[in-house]
Amino acid sequence: MNLENYFISQFNSSRIGDDGALIGDTVYSKDAFFENVHFKTKWMSHYQIAAKSMMINISDAISMNAKPKYALLSVAMPKSISKQQMRELASGFKDTASTYGIEIIGGDTISNIKLDITITIISTTKRPLLRSGLRQGYMIAYTGELGKSKKDLQRLLGNAKLHKKSKFVDIKLREKFVNNCSRLLSSGMDISDGLFSDLDKLASANKLGFKFNKKISKAIACSGEEYEMLVAFDKRYKKALIRRAAQVRTPLNIFATSARVRYTNRCKAHHF
Structure with a gap:
């Protein structure tokens, strides 16, 4: 058990x-986005930092088939931050929230030695999509393309600059796919820690492993912050799911089947 899982187990x-x-029909989710852990201010504008911090939190709501309604922001800012940078942060938060119909209802601000952001999103759902619900013999798939986020991070660490449409700074969520396909899905989650690491969470939640029908390289499967969807479904729904995914222009990559085998995560933990 890694240290993150050990702490959660307490x-x-x-x-x-x-x-x-x-809780009932309400989903509460919270994620942190900290300077020198998740980003460096030389990599992104303050507007981009705020927008991404909102998007990674909205992703948790989308992945559970929930509609985000409200946001609470906690922002720890260095004393050296300028008023212009504060305005950029505020605009990034507000513009991203507005895109998803979210009202920012409060939070907290404190002085700090660096820029750290935590956001709570409050959402509602009539048909929640959970990690549990997987059964033996169900098909496992992910949306879109994986691996670009890790490549872009490596470029940033090498002091290269990214295009403003880079997946590392400009996240695209799969809300249309989830909305269109939720009735066919047995379980799901977003891919934030990397495909293999998030498969580990799916395996733990359902006490099942996976038989892979195609080889997936670690370069792809260990790439974090992808924010694609990892989903499971009964094989009877395969044709219908592929058709519905195509309706919302979402590539669907079916790569494994759930089975009573032991699953081993081949990626290094991101957090500890």
Whole structure:
């Protein structure tokens, strides 16, 4: 057990284990976005930093088939931040929230030695998509293309600049896919820690492993911050799911089947 999972195991709640906590028809989700952990200010504008911090939190709601409604922001800012940079942050938060119909209802601001952001998103859902629900013999798939985020991170670490449409700074979520296909999906989550690492969470939630029908390189499967969807479904729905995914122009990559085998994550943990 890695240190992140060990720490989480100290809290005994049946609501822990999905991208957000489901209480009734409400989903509560929270993620951190910290300078020198998730980003450097020389890599992105303050507008881009705020926008991405909102998007990675909205992703948790989308992945659970929930509609985000409200946001609470906590922003720790260095004393050296300028008023112009503050305005850029505010605009990034507001513009991204507006795109998804989210109202920013409060939060907290403090002085810090660097820029750290945490956001709570409050969402509602009539048909929640959870990580549990996987059965033996179900098909496993991911949306879109994986690997670009890691490549772009490596370029940034090498002091290269990224195009403003780079996946590392300009996240595209799969809300249309989830909305269109939720009735056919048994379980799902977003790919934030990398495909192999997130498969580990899916395996743990359902006490099942996977038989792969195609080889997936670690360069692709260990790429974090992709924010594509990892989903499972009954093989009877394969044709219908492929058709519905195509309706919303979402590539669907079916790569494994759930089975009673042991799953081993071949990627290094991102957090500890």
